[in-house]
Amino acid sequence: MEIGLDDVDDLCTGAAFLGAGGGGDPHIGGLMVKEQLRAGRRIEILDPDHLGEDSLIIPTAMMGAPTVLLEKIPSGEEPIEALRRVEEALGRKADATMPTEVGGINSTIPLYVGARLGIPVVDADGQGRAFPELQMETFAINGVPGTPMGIADEKGDSACLTTDDHHRMEWVARGITIRFGGTAYFANYPMSGAQVKRASVKHTLTLARAIGGIIRNARGRGGNPFEELERFIATTSYGVARRIYSGKIVDLDRQTKEGFTLGTVTIDPDTGFGPPCRIKFQNENLVAWAGDEPLAVVPDIIAILDAETAVPITNETLRFGQRVVVMAVGVPEIMRSPAALRQFGPAAFGLEEEYTPLSG
Amino acid sequence: MEIGLDDVDDLCTGAAFLGAGGGGDPHIGGLMVKEQLRAGRRIEILDPDHLGEDSLIIPTAMMGAPTVLLEKIPSGEEPIEALRRVEEALGRKADATMPTEVGGINSTIPLYVGARLGIPVVDADGQGRAFPELQMETFAINGVPGTPMGIADEKGDSACLTTDDHHRMEWVARGITIRFGGTAYFANYPMSGAQVKRASVKHTLTLARAIGGIIRNARGRGGNPFEELERFIATTSYGVARRIYSGKIVDLDRQTKEGFTLGTVTIDPDTGFGPPCRIKFQNENLVAWAGDEPLAVVPDIIAILDAETAVPITNETLRFGQRVVVMAVGVPEIMRSPAALRQFGPAAFGLEEEYTPLSG
Numbered sequence: 001m002e003i004g005l006d007d008v009d010d011l012c013t014g015a016a017f018l019g020a021g022g023g024g025d026p027h028i029g030g031l032m033v034k035e036q037l038r039a040g041r042r043i044e045i046l047d048p049d050h051l052g053e054d055s056l057i058i059p060t061a062m063m064g065a066p067t068v069l070l071e072k073i074p075s076g077e078e079p080i081e082a083l084r085r086v087e088e089a090l091g092r093k094a095d096a097t098m099p100t101e102v103g104g105i106n107s108t109i110p111l112y113v114g115a116r117l118g119i120p121v122v123d124a125d126g127q128g129r130a131f132p133e134l135q136m137e138t139f140a141i142n143g144v145p146g147t148p149m150g151i152a153d154e155k156g157d158s159a160c161l162t163t164d165d166h167h168r169m170e171w172v173a174r175g176i177t178i179r180f181g182g183t184a185y186f187a188n189y190p191m192s193g194a195q196v197k198r199a200s201v202k203h204t205l206t207l208a209r210a211i212g213g214i215i216r217n218a219r220g221r222g223g224n225p226f227e228e229l230e231r232f233i234a235t236t237s238y239g240v241a242r243r244i245y246s247g248k249i250v251d252l253d254r255q256t257k258e259g260f261t262l263g264t265v266t267i268d269p270d271t272g273f274g275p276p277c278r279i280k281f282q283n284e285n286l287v288a289w290a291g292d293e294p295l296a297v298v299p300d301i302i303a304i305l306d307a308e309t310a311v312p313i314t315n316e317t318l319r320f321g322q323r324v325v326v327m328a329v330g331v332p333e334i335m336r337s338p339a340a341l342r343q344f345g346p347a348a349f350g351l352e353e354e355y356t357p358l359s360g
Numbered sequence: 361m362e363i364g365l366d367d368v369d370d371l372c373t374g375a376a377f378l379g380a381g382g383g384g385d386p387h388i389g390g391l392m393v394k395e396q397l398r399a400g401r402r403i404e405i406l407d408p409d410h411l412g413e414d415s416l417i418i419p420t421a422m423m424g425a426p427t428v429l430l431e432k433i434p435s436g437e438e439p440i441e442a443l444r445r446v447e448e449a450l451g452r453k454a455d456a457t458m459p460t461e462v463g464g465i466n467s468t469i470p471l472y473v474g475a476r477l478g479i480p481v482v483d484a485d486g487q488g489r490a491f492p493e494l495q496m497e498t499f500a501i502n503g504v505p506g507t508p509m510g511i512a513d514e515k516g517d518s519a520c521l522t523t524d525d526h527h528r529m530e531w532v533a534r535g536i537t538i539r540f541g542g543t544a545y546f547a548n549y550p551m552s553g554a555q556v557k558r559a560s561v562k563h564t565l566t567l568a569r570a571i572g573g574i575i576r577n578a579r580g581r582g583g584n585p586f587e588e589l590e591r592f593i594a595t596t597s598y599g600v601a602r603r604i605y606s607g608k609i610v611d612l613d614r615q616t617k618e619g620f621t622l623g624t625v626t627i628d629p630d631t632g633f634g635p636p637c638r639i640k641f642q643n644e645n646l647v648a649w650a651g652d653e654p655l656a657v658v659p660d661i662i663a664i665l666d667a668e669t670a671v672p673i674t675n676e677t678l679r680f681g682q683r684v685v686v687m688a689v690g691v692p693e694i695m696r697s698p699a700a701l702r703q704f705g706p707a708a709f710g711l712e713e714e715y716t717p718l719s720g
Contacts, residue, residue, distance in 0.1 A: 165515075172536060
């Protein structure tokens with residue numbers, strides 16, 4: 001299967017939806033991919049179930065603060081250089097790349113890398129959504145070493161990091177990212193095809209494209225994109241999607257700190273009565289409360305959507321006065337195991353909320 | 361020439377003297393070297409003028425806050441791993457190692473590496489003293505690229521950094537060091553023998569050993585080590601050494617911050633009258649004032665010595681009530697060029713003082 005010019009916008013929209021407010025601006029990545037397609041390059045998408053057991057797959061992505069990404073546009077060489085650093089460390093070329101997460105720019109970076117290097121992109125990722133930290137990966141939970149990790153910036157600087165600890169990989173790479181200016185591009189968790197089959201959340205690129213298509217089509221037909229999203233997601237491994245709040249943004253506390261975009265957004269209800277909704281984020285939305293009552297919590301996806309069009313709003317573009325619908329989405333079973341919840345459940349973010357999977 | 365067990369203490373003492381208060385605790389490095397010698401390993405010292413033009417020399421050292429080094433003892437594998445990362449990046453084994461600076465632990469790390477790997481150590485360095493930042497090297501001034509740079513910690517984590525900018529190498533490596541816990545071990549500025557001959561401050565290991573010997577012997581004989589140091593240094597490329605103050609430490613502001621040991625020490629005069637002496641340091645002593653009048657400034661060496669024994673006191677072991685003599689020492693000509701002063705003169709540290717070379 002190939003990704004064509006007509007697919008890119010849908011894929012970006014769907015990736016921003018699954019990205020839970022994070023993952024970085026989807027338009028920048030979309031433009032990078034379109035430029036490659038217009039130059040005649042091709043992007044082949046591979047079903048993970050069809051991977052050769054011994055193939056080498058090197059995921060590629062961007063890390064840092066999405067607020068910084070808006071002002072520090074990539075040159076395009078960074079993810080290529082990051083991947084090359086891993087290839088050099090392994091003494092072997094990648095047979096394919098893939099996303100580390102679904103979300104904004106991080107669904108498109110691997111497409112760009114695939115186009116540039118002429119290698120296919122695997123239709124799977126390691127988060128089934130976006131999470132803010134590198135170790136929050138189904139790859140990690142399933143025993144895949146995180147390093148050698150390549151990391152590069154737009155000035156041509158790069159590093160190849162080695163550690164046997166997933167959290168220290170995140171800690172040191174985040175330090176490098178801060179010193180690189182707040183964003184960086186990386187390649188890590190190099191895997192065999194056998195490992196991808198066992199350790200990834202599958203078919204998330206095509207899922208993102210489908211979600212983007214629903215949002216675009218419902219708008220064109222004057223349909224209700226929220227209802228259509230809920231119906232469609234109920235048929236997928238994510239199981240359930242549900243509107244949990246709608247209203248107007250009345251307060252926004254957003255800082256760029258420690259290499260992340262951190263903050264809380266407050267939404268007053270459409271109805272004019274009842275408690276306001278607060279959503280706390282570390283790049284991605286972590287928890288939504290109505291008053292003191294949790295409405296949804298990680299790892300479930302909390303997406304803030306434009307109230308008219310259902311187009312997802314990433315956290316760096318939230319602003320006062322926006323009318324929004326908040327939608328929560330369940331996650332696939334591989335992301336709800338005890339090991340998974342230790343890696344990216346509420347406690348991993350210092351939240352006191354219990355995780356109760358979203359119900360329909 | 362070989363370094364034997366009897367040489368190590370003198371070398372450590374002299375390195376601490378030339379280290380201008382920085383360079384890290386000399387005893388830790390001395391113990392590491394003695395352990396190697398007692399295990400039967402040998403340390404061969406090579407005159408830089410006898411190096412083969414095409415030999416590969418990879419300098420090795422420790423970086424970070426000397427205050428942290430006291431509590432975070434090296435495992436010994438760190439500098440070996442750092443050097444290996446550079447060898448891997450270059451696809452070639454080192455023919456020798458050498459110090460990046462003279463000072464405390466950083467004169468002994470290359471001796472340890474040489475003993476462990478069975479390679480000689482070049483009798484030269486890139487600072488002729490110790491400086492706090494990586495780009496403050498005669499190597500840099502003379503066109504030697506700083507990277508590939510290997511950097512490693514005691515947990516087995518490591519990185520190999522590539523950049524074409526000396527200051528960004530420092531900036532990113534310092535960030536990694538902070539995330540590694542405040543100290544790290546590194547290998548950088550890989551050089552040919554031809555480059556070492558052109559770009560280094562020569563014979564500084566043997567100079568450190570000679571200085572340490574003078575301090576030890578004068579003590580034994582009841583001589584005046586300060587006078588003997590001044591007389592001896594006048595015969596070297598450093599040209600001049602002079603006592604600039606003596607008194608008692610009455611105030612000490614010392615913080616571990618941004619990966620450095622930063623602060624100011626204040627000394628009241630022996631004589632009981634006249635202005636106190638303040639010495640400002642960033643790992644190393646940068647400037648000494650009597651009242652508002654500068655007595656000495658970087659790149660000249662400012663050493664704080666025990667008033668009885670002339671044993672140098674490194675800044676992490678300064679304490680209230682110590683009776684000290686402050687000695688200033690000139691630097692060789694290669695360190696006083698306009699390019700050298702841009703790299704490590706007063707302005708490079710944000711100081712407003714003009715550099716006037718110390719006179720006798």
